[in-house]
Amino acid sequence: MTYLVTILPWILSAVTIWMTVLAGNRHPSAWLIGISNQVLWLVWIVLTGTWGLIPMNLALWFVYVRNQNKWMFRDTEAAAQEPERYVVGNWTVELVFRRNGMTDMHDMQAVMDAVEDALFYQVQRANKAEQQSRDLQREIQRERDLDAAALI
Numbered sequence: 289m290t291y292l293v294t295i296l297p298w299i300l301s302a303v304t305i306w307m308t309v310l311a312g313n314r315h316p317s318a319w320l321i322g323i324s325n326q327v328l329w330l331v332w333i334v335l336t337g338t339w340g341l342i343p344m345n346l347a348l349w350f351v352y353v354r355n356q357n358k359w360m361f362r363d364t365e366a367a368a369q370e371p372e373r374y375v376v377g378n379w380t381v382e383l384v385f386r387r388n389g390m391t392d393m394h395d396m397q398a399v400m401d402a403v404e405d406a407l408f409y410q411v412q413r414a415n416k417a418e419q420q421s422r423d424l425q426r427e428i429q430r431e432r433d434l435d436a437a438a439l440i
Contacts, residue, residue, distance in 0.1 A: 289335065296332045300325065311355075319356035326352065 303325045310318035326349050333341045 293332070293335050296328065296335075300328055300332060303328070314359075316359065319352045319359065322352040323349065323356065 303321065307318055307322045307325060310321060326345055329341070329345050329348075333339070333345060
């Protein structure tokens with residue numbers, strides 16, 4: 289038992305470092321190795337009676353399971369969130385583009401670029417208006433602080 293208590297920390301340290309390197313390289317098994325390593329950590333904690341490490345062990349169980357789930361489903365979530373760019377259905381082609389004499393793909397691309405630009409500039413205008421509003425609020429607060437200081 290003393291041999292296990294003596295040698296296990298070296299193994300645990302090596303596995304922890306290895307798992308961390310794998311996680312940094314986005315290796316798909318990194319978090320599973322970390323979860324397995326926490327089992328060994330728990331054995332060592334119980335054998336040595338270092339009960340103060342139990343909260344860390346439990347927290348790492350939670351983090352590693354969470355990260356494994358996030359990594360497992362990130363590809364499907366990313367695919368679901370990323371819409372295809374410039375998808376034009378048959379109805380759009382017939383009712384919008386051809387009706388207006390745009391049968392060339394370059395025409396369609398130009399329209400889609402214009403829509404994208406309009407949306408981009410709309411977001412930019414909204415951000416600028418929001419910044420101006422924050423600046424105005426800061427100026428009003430500054431004037432109130434000066435008025436309050438003058439009254440004192």
